Amino acid sequence: MVNINTLDPGASPLDYYGFELRRCREAAGLTQRQLGDIINFTGSLVGQVETARKLPTLDFSERADAALGTGGLLSRLHPLVMRSQLPAWFRQVAELEARAVEICTFQTHMVHGLLQSPSYVRAVLGVLDQDNLEDRAAVRLARQRIFEKQEPPVFWMVLSEAALHQEIGGREVMREQLAHLLTLEEDPRVNVQILPYAIGEHPGLQGSFNVYRFADDPSIVYTEGYSSGHPTANPDTVKDCSLRYDHLRAAALSIKDSAGLIRRVMEDRYGEQVA
Template structure:
């Protein structure tokens, strides 16, 4: 069994997950192949997860809890494991995003991460991180669980029309992604507006940005460049960007007209016939 002696449970959340998996498995007298059979996977996969060579998914963690009757142990750990797969410079924002009561985002090029389908996210991430695509996609999907809480944040999204036309992953992926956006039409906590090309010049033409509001903490402004993010609570920046965002909302199509545009682009550009 490779790396059993050298694995340090304190090295990372992934190491701790692997160590706990091995501890529970061995306490039950199960071989890796036996546990794999119980989970309908290979013993090799169990070994890879125990030795941190592969990152488990949430589905795997929940299946472990059911098979080993561990009272949610691995389901509780998996959030930390997947969060650790996010780029280090992005984690502070992800932590604040999870705590926010109100998220406002303007996206000029791609769909906001909380609304991406798995296929769309995979196509985006695969371009820059082909060796880590599985782990990073799983981490992105884990972020989306914030919208499934009993008390989800209010999410207001303004998308440039360019986002609808920039083909990511091919027509099928784009069709699925635009259909995903339309699923939020009746969600009271998610509002999506499209800023049409006909708007001409507009605030924030220099790039995407997010505003986070909290119940008991100062507002935050966040923007990112190619390989790093910038977050600030500077009141003057918050004031300036809040006014700019209000102008974007006023210039963009209404949520109803935005849904109509998304539907039209999905049908005409990506061949949807439903």
């Protein structure tokens, strides 16, 4: 057990969050139990967060901010805490997502993490590893808060039709995931296009990839392997992948027709009736 008296706020964003929570609570003259009663969490949970043994949720952070009059300090720290809990090799990707003005992704077999539903996330992360699954799922879902920014990125996803049929998590999970994609149909900043089976050979046969574009910095291409990520700003690679992406987007169904295909697969394969 971490000794709260020696908690080092510089050790990690989670330690810093715990340190600040304890400082603000004590400044307000509240015990852990009293703060827990006010924000409708247990005093034990407050103690675990203060000692960096438990991840705070956004709801916890917002309630604690309101109770302690912190001016939103804990809520602002929350994204940094969640990002720090990502696998070390993936943290740079989360930073790219947070800074990008446009994200273009081609996915061959599953929905991109930024558009995954909660149950789909748990199914994906739970393969061969159920340890701390809820916390790991919360960390992945926290990345999706980039769409809540005042100026969120424009997001394009070209998704292979195969991903609609790959039954991840079972029928109910797939229904939820495809329904989630359909809710994005009218969002001009989040665009989903399906690359149909009928297209045959295409420029994405070498695998999934992402292109991140920024306001003032060079674009970056990102590819991924098992427990490793490969970002590059090499101009030739960026040029090649950008061209490939343009061709994939041109070959894919329109946004409207893509939604129609998603709806048909959801109805026919997963039994969901949609008006």
